[in-house]
Amino acid sequence: MVNFIRFDSYKLLHMNATWITLLILSLIFSLLTYGGYVTTHKSYEDYQLSMASKESNEEGNFKLEIKSMQEGEILTEEEYETSIQEEKKAYRFSDSLIANYSLSLLFVYILSAVFIESDFSSGYLKNMLAIKGAKWKWVTSKLFVALLIFFIFQVVCIAFSVLMAGVTGQIEFPIHWQDHLALLLPQALMYLIIMSVTVTLSLLLQSKVAIIVLACLMGAGFHNQIIGFIGDIVGLDLTKQLFSIKLMSMGPNYAEQAMSVVSMGVIYLLVLYLLNRWYIYRIDFKFEH
Secondary structure, three states: OHHHHHHHHHHHHHOHHHHHHHHHHHHHHHHHHHHHHHHHOOOHHHHHHHOOEEEEEEOOEEEEEOOOOOOOOOOOHHHHHHHHHHHHHHHOHHHHHHHHHHHHHHHHHHHHHHHHHHHHHHOHHHHHOOOOOHHHHHHHHHHHHHHHHHHHHHHHHHHHHHHHHHHOOOOOOOOOHHHHHHHHHHHHHHHHHHHHHHHHHHHHHOOHHHHHHHHHHHHOOHHHHHHHHHHHHHOOOHHHHOHHHHHHOOOOOHHHHHHHHHHHHHHHHHHHHHHHHHHOOOOOOOOOO
């Protein structure tokens, strides 16, 4: 078992897809950080200019004129400062960390799909099938990979959350570490469930293209819409039974809600893990692709 975990960990850290994913995610976080800085540092004069309308175009030169200060059309300076202060709250470390984590889930789906499907295309899975007990160890080692991905992505999310809070002047003191620690377990469970779902789909489809496309769609929340549509047909709110929805709908007092969310996540993870362990011994693998 240790050798499987060691091999998968080494493979994850040396895959081009891992570092490309982190680079893209970091670039997105950088753009969001820059956008937050620009938004929170825009002066009232700049705001007025941004509300200006192009009234004429004479010889290629645009003449900008400030719109008349009609009620509700342009904020007063006091109203503008109030709105900026409200907007700044979204850039606090706590809120930024939650937003970054939510965004990272799309990349977790994609990276998990690429990682698992590389076992099919590289011949690794084919070669280890003859080893006794290798199948269940292959399934189990993917959970440890998910935890490693969670650790790496969490470091990136925290780093950019601190940066966002710093450049927007929203560093919180004291930081409510109890709530963040309470969130770690349910958030890690989300990564484990994503990896388990990806393993299930890989075993069912055994197609690299299909699994990556499905991973992208699921990362974008397409499955939530399908489940919601089915729920509307049967007259039940099925989306409330999704762990991801339960996790993202947690209120500000995370520590008080963590236990019920974790219990739900453990049930989902256990069912998926047992399903994968059962199914991998009952399928015929196809390695043509």
